Amino acid sequence: MGIKAFLGKLYAGIVQKNIENMRKNGVALQNKTFQHIVHEAATTIFGVDHGFADIKTYEDFKKRVPIRDYEDLRPYIDRIMRGEDDVLWPGRPEYLAKTSGTTSGVKYIPISKQSMPEHITAARNALLNYAYETGNTGFIDGKMIFLQGSPELHEIANIPVGRLSGIVANHVPAYLQSNRMPSYKTNCIEDWEEKVDAIVEETFNKDMTLISGIPPWCQMYFDRLSAKAGGKKIKDIFPNFKLFVYGGVNYEPYRARIEESIGFAIDTIETYPASEGFIAFQDSQKDKSLLLLVDAGMFYEFIPAEEFFNENPTRLMLKDVELNKNYALILNTNAGLWGYSIGDTIKFVSKNPYKILVTGRIKHYISAFGEHVIGEEVEQALMKVAGEEGLDVVEFTVAPQVNAPAEQLPYHEWFIEFGKAPADLQSFSQKVDKVLQEKNIYYADLIGGNILQPLIVKVLKKNAFVDYMRSEGKLGGQNKVPRLSNDRKIADQLTEYILN
Structure with a gap:
């Protein structure tokens, strides 16, 4: 066991205490988050417009803050992009995450100084939770690849702008920089096929232990690795590859083909990151459901999916949800999203702790x-x-x-x-x-x-x-x-x- 794996094992035990606190105190942590973010945003333009200073309860909040999609929130985003301060959250966003919407074209999602660390912490905790549960820490010593967008950023109103995966790439902890692949130069290649080919060349003879990305694009990487190796399985190219981390789509339609390419049923961790916040991750190899991150700067609301397009749909807090019922997920965040429909539907499969499955898109x-x-x-x-x-x-x-x-x-x-x-x-x-x-x-x-x-x-x-x-x-x-x-x-x- 290398020094990083040894230290990772120790740190995993510390992190596990925080995760266990989330498991046991979901409702209390959500109530605390609600009070905190409403208080912090009370003097912002949005907070003043919606009477945040007078909000004491969730019922008060629902009366003042309607459900919104990006188009509804756009007037506030436009003010941020014109250089105004204290619009949705105190100060200016640390970043704007650029993402493509199915109805709104390009969207710019604010990421604040308070919300950015939550993305990094959640990704780290997903890995350390796996290490704690399984005892498998060898992946920490080897090379890790994250198939992601370009880390190059541009600016709007002096705010750095880029894809979420590219923004996160600029925050990889120093202790993992030597493990991280591909190189910065290769990661900046915009053409995806050219980029995958360059990644194949860079990683082919490396000790890859962890690979992460959206399954169909990881499959493309595996196919090109195999072709370069004369048809070999990925396990024969990367004998120490033991962990596949994915998100963005349901893995099951891809599982058989990916496992065939790799050569065995590899351990996997499903994550649920979004530009709006890191929402959940799989916390057990024995269970495919995802642990809802109730202490990550986000206050969640849930609308029964069949009511979503109603004029006045039912809005529920975490404590009021039912098992095995489809809900549209609504976010209120420490980056300034309020009553924001992320567009996903989820269902709860456990309330002790609160665990979910992502069931689709509200408009899909x-x-x-x-x-x-x-x-x-x-x-x-x-x-x-x-x-x-x-x-x-x-x-x-x-x-x-x-x-x-x-x-x-x-x-x-x-x-x-x-x-x-x-x-x-x-x-x-x-x-x-x-x-x-x-x-x-x-x-x-x-x-x-x-x-x-x-x-x-x-x-x-x-x-x-x-x-x-x-x-x-x-x-x-x-x-x-x-x-x-x-x-x-x-x-x-x-x-x-x-x-x-």
């Missing part, structure tokens, strides 16, 4: 006929049947086909790129449809009532989704293919990639 669903099919349902249906048949799903997305051919009912159209495709596509489609009906009674009623016909699968060519993302200028980084769309903007573009 199909309800062209009132079925309200969500991402969790389509992913589980597809992966259940694919697993039973030993199939390899590379990527997929689903959209409604309202304008079906003459004498046909409308249907859900599934665009799937397989690594290993089904021998009988019709049988496969029927099985997936059956599972989806079992998971969503509204969808089942529409099938049974002859409003919809069963789903239809269109098999796409190899690399179809990579080619599509490239054509959209969204290849790599934090970009992801939406699992579900309620329109055909993506579907119509994917038709050119259908395998004849």
Whole structure:
């Protein structure tokens, strides 16, 4: 055991006490966070506009602060970008995280001096919690790679601006700098494919022990490593590679292919970071759910997903949530986001401690006929049947086909790129449809009532989704293919990639 691994093991024990405090005192810590951030922001422009000085309780807060998305918050963000101080949070943001929104185009999310350390602390704690639980600390001594955006920043109103992953790259602790890969120069390459090739060259003969990133882009890295090594498995290229850290998408659709590339079922840690805050991480190898970070400068609210688009939806504190119910996640943060809809849906699988699963995006669903099919349902249906048949799903997305051919009912159209495709596509489609009906009674009623016909699968060519993302200028980084769309903007573009 190297010196870093030894010290990491000791430090993991200290960190574990803080994590255990979060596990045991979720509601109390959320109440403390609520009082603190409202008090701190009372004299800001937003705080004055919304009467923060008079807020004593959560009920007071709900009366004064409406639910907002980015467009609703934009007038305040614009004031920050014009150089004003004390707009959403005291002073000016330390950074603006640039991110692409599905409805708002480019968004600029404030990161304050108080919120920036929470991102770093949460990422560190996820790793040290794993080390404490498993006793595996060897990864701390080896090389670590984080497939991320460029760390180069520009400025708006003297505020540094960049992608979250690039901002975080500028805050890697000094004790990990010698372990970190790729080099700064390589990390700054903007073209994703050129960047991956450069990373392959830099890391090929290194002792990689930890690899982190969004699964589809890590798969691209693994594929190119394997090609360079004449088809070898990743375990043979990096024999000490023992930990894969990911976030951003559900891992299950990618798991089989990634484990096949690596050569064994590697330990994984799922994280839930966002530009708005680091929300949760997987705290046990025995449980896929994520520990909600209740002491990370964020006060959470929860809206039952089915009420989200109501004029006056129910808003709940942590203490009032129910298990196995879908909620839209709302954030109030020590960077100045208030009543802010992050766009994700989650459900609680435990209240002692508070643990969640990310179930999808509030705007990524199909309800062209009132079925309200969500991402969790389509992913589980597809992966259940694919697993039973030993199939390899590379990527997929689903959209409604309202304008079906003459004498046909409308249907859900599934665009799937397989690594290993089904021998009988019709049988496969029927099985997936059956599972989806079992998971969503509204969808089942529409099938049974002859409003919809069963789903239809269109098999796409190899690399179809990579080619599509490239054509959209969204290849790599934090970009992801939406699992579900309620329109055909993506579907119509994917038709050119259908395998004849």
